[in-house]
Amino acid sequence: MENKLRGNFDKACQAREELPDEVKRLYESIAWHLQGADVLSNLDIDLIEMTAYAIYRMRQARESLDKEGLLIQQGDKLVKNPAANIEKDYQKIFWQGCFQLGLSPVSQAKLQR
DSSP states (O other): OHHHHHOOOTTTTSOOTTSOHHHHHHHHHHHHHHHTTTOOOGGGHHHHHHHHHHHHHHHHHHHHHHHHOSEEEETTEEEEOHHHHHHHHHHHHHHHHHHHHTOSHHHHHHHHO
């Protein structure tokens, strides 16, 4: 009954072609790791994509922070690099995706009940 409710999973492990290459690699890595848990369905495609994009955007923001620093010059003042807030926003999206996909220890424990 549980498998019937889960639905098909034939498309869940392959990233869509129109995704950026880095996002495709992240998507397929996440899907590959989840495939063994036998919890994926095609309904998870958007969630995996969102999580992969969150990782991709976090990395972009982190690269900016590494390059420019936490504080940047704006006129005659030092201000917080906007990339810090961007990274923080995408971390929230990432953790939500992890929780929904069963990638956190807490959500894994709930899946095992």
